[in-house]
Amino acid sequence: MKYYRDLAPPPRTIMTPGPVEVDPRVLRAMSYPILGQFDPEFTALMNETMDMLRSVFMTDNKWAYPVDGTSRSGIEAVLVSLIEPGDRVLVPIYGRFGHLLVEISKRCGAEVVTLEKEWGSVFAPEEIVAAIRKFRPKLVAVVHGETSTGRLQPLEGISEACREADALLVVDAVATIGGVKVAADEWGIDAVIGGTQKCLSVPAGLAPITYNSRAEAKLLKRKRIERGLLMGDEAQDPAFRPIQSNYLDLSQLQDYWSPARLNHHTEATTMLYALREGLRLVLEEGLEERFARHRLQERALVAGIEAMGLGLYGDPASKMPVVTCIEIPDGIDGEAVRSMLLGDFGIEIASSFGPLKGRIWRIGTMGYSCSKRNVLLTLGALEAVLLRHGCKLEAGAAVQAAMDVYKMG
Structure with a gap:
């Protein structure tokens, strides 16, 4: 029989833009005994995690929870749940991860309009505002911190133009949450995606998200269509389509994270321990x-x-x-x-x-x-x-x- 050596990863000082070193207290939390996903002790931890996520995202949103999977799962969950085939989506690109938002949006069947800025710079908010008024998108998707170029995109003022156009504002804050101010409510962001493996110092494996009532309204309408609950002209509206994913369907995930605890998937117990401890440490520091x-x-x-x-x-x-x-x-x-x-x-x-x-x-x-x-x-x-x-x-x-x-x- 082939012999495999004991697992012994060498110690590293990780100074990349992610993943980064995990706080030892987070690693300790991951060693705790497994609980069943509907055990009252575990659902209490789920509720605490949601509460701490609201604080870190600086929001009063009802919905703030992690999607199981690396950061990209959170990005995909938000986009596949909010973009309907034929929706016009505006993506300002100033680095690699703007192109990722374009790719996922196209896979959702969107008509994608892009703005491009030379790498190493960002957009003035008024440039994005002007594009919103010109193209009238249904959704604007923008990267907050672009790690490929080391640039930070200002977001103030963009949400007002989105509301004028009845568009949703979605922000990829994977690289900034927990290290840079991400003010979901103050900046009027409709949905924000974070990452665990960067400033939160938690292993990759969960994607914290939050979204407001504007985003939820679209989710719920799509959910009603999927279940055949719309009537008359509303049911015939070709602009609406059911969500094209089961695992990444936010309308189902929020049922799982609601007090009803409707079964959707088996929660990643150890990763939730890690996220909860990582968030606790963020808030303990302030x-x-x-x-x-x-x-x-x-x-x-x-x-x-x-x-x-x-x-x-x-x-x-x-x-x-x-x-x-x-x-x-x-x-x-x-x-x-x-x-x-x-x-x-x-x-x-x-x-x-x-x-x-x-x-x-x-x-x-x-x-x-x-x-x-x-x-x-x-x-x-x-x-x-x-x-x-x-x-x-x-x-x-x-x-x-x-x-x-x-x-x-």
């Missing part, structure tokens, strides 16, 4: 304090990068606080640098995609990975590796510059 911690580590990292003489990629006015993109110096093999960082120091940073592949490195400062220790280690290791690769820089300057930031606080 949202504003957590946002401030992420900004501090960003400032220290950027100071160190600049002290090495490296260039930052993209428009600084729209930089994500939790992702820093660095231009790879001329003559330096970016993948060789990443390989040495991982092999000799156990530190992982990321490359990028599409037109940026081979042009930039991306360093994430997210959640549990977002710490003074990790920033200083990463700067020191990157400096050492670059010197090994023949890059001319002042040894020690990067760590000292970061330490100056920490001293100032």
Whole structure:
């Protein structure tokens, strides 16, 4: 019989834009005994998780719960549930994940209209507003934090134009929830999708979402059609179609998360433990304090990068606080640098995609990975590796510059 060694993953310092290191308290929570999904103890945990998600999404929405699956399952669940065949969908694209929203929307049968911005910048909200008024979409889908380019899209003011056009506003906040302000109610967002494996420091496997009564109204109408409950002219309206997924049907998922607990799937018990503990830790730290911690580590990292003489990629006015993109110096093999960082120091940073592949490195400062220790280690290791690769820089300057930031606080 073939022998398989014991599982023993090597320790890593993960400084990518996701996944990131998981808080040990979350890992501990995942070791607890399994409960049945309708055990009162477990349904109480479900209710607590919903309540904490409302706080983290900064919303009073009735519906805030996780979809079982990685972040993309949440994006698909929201889009497949809200987009009907023939709906016009507007997607502003300023990086890789805008293209993902386009692909999923097309699979839902949407007529997709796109706006495109050069990678490394974002849209002025008024550009999106003008497009909403011109194209009159049924739904606007936008990425809040685009990790492929390290940019943060401003969202204020867009919801007003959506309401004028009777359009729903859907936001992909996978990379920002728990590390950057995501104010669902204040910004008038109809549906928001988060991720666990980034700023929440929970393993990939759940996709927290929230949506308001405007989004729910569309879900419920589609649900009534599916069950043959519409009458007369309303039932003949060709604009409405039943939701094309069972597993990702939000109208069924919300029944499962409602007090009725209508059976839909077997809940991922251990992952719910993890999410609940991760959310508890976010709220224990405090949202504003957590946002401030992420900004501090960003400032220290950027100071160190600049002290090495490296260039930052993209428009600084729209930089994500939790992702820093660095231009790879001329003559330096970016993948060789990443390989040495991982092999000799156990530190992982990321490359990028599409037109940026081979042009930039991306360093994430997210959640549990977002710490003074990790920033200083990463700067020191990157400096050492670059010197090994023949890059001319002042040894020690990067760590000292970061330490100056920490001293100032």
